[in-house]
Amino acid sequence: MINTGPDWERRIADLWATFDDHEPEDFLAKVKELTAERPPGDAIAHYELASAHDSIGNEAEAATHYREAFAAGLEGSRRRQATIQYASTLRNLGQAEESVALLTAERDALSDELDDAITAFLALALTDLGRDREAVSLALGALSRHLPQYSRSVSNYAQALMED
Numbered sequence: 001m002i003n004t005g006p007d008w009e010r011r012i013a014d015l016w017a018t019f020d021d022h023e024p025e026d027f028l029a030k031v032k033e034l035t036a037e038r039p040p041g042d043a044i045a046h047y048e049l050a051s052a053h054d055s056i057g058n059e060a061e062a063a064t065h066y067r068e069a070f071a072a073g074l075e076g077s078r079r080r081q082a083t084i085q086y087a088s089t090l091r092n093l094g095q096a097e098e099s100v101a102l103l104t105a106e107r108d109a110l111s112d113e114l115d116d117a118i119t120a121f122l123a124l125a126l127t128d129l130g131r132d133r134e135a136v137s138l139a140l141g142a143l144s145r146h147l148p149q150y151s152r153s154v155s156n157y158a159q160a161l162m163e164d
Helices: 006-017 024-035 043-055 059-071 076-092 096-109 115-128 132-144 151-163
Strands: none
Touching: 006 024, 024 043, 043 059, 043 076, 059 076, 076 096, 076 115, 096 115, 115 132, 132 151
């Protein structure tokens, strides 16, 4: 049965909300059951499978599903989340340069509530490449926007790290 409506979205959200209540393979099996309700080759199904594999430590399998989700035309907030998650997966698979490229492009593409998450994962990937000053600069720049005091000072120090 193909189900792509609000009921399906609610059930997948409810399953994710109980992630910690499941053994990894049991959780994956439940995600597979739900994604089987989507049309064959569905971008959202591949994204949810990628996320599930990622969450239980199956990075190589997750990467495959992320690529399939993008190829199938994943859109909206899931596409941006998938980019962050895929970049993190690539980093964990030893492909930090590709992770940096993806996150840098995503950072330049648009701005939304995920900006700081993108920056955080970009900083991690930069660290893997030995670009620690740049990573710290990005992290401090993102943090500075949330400080109740010293925001301007921390922002200026973050910029100064890149000038040295």
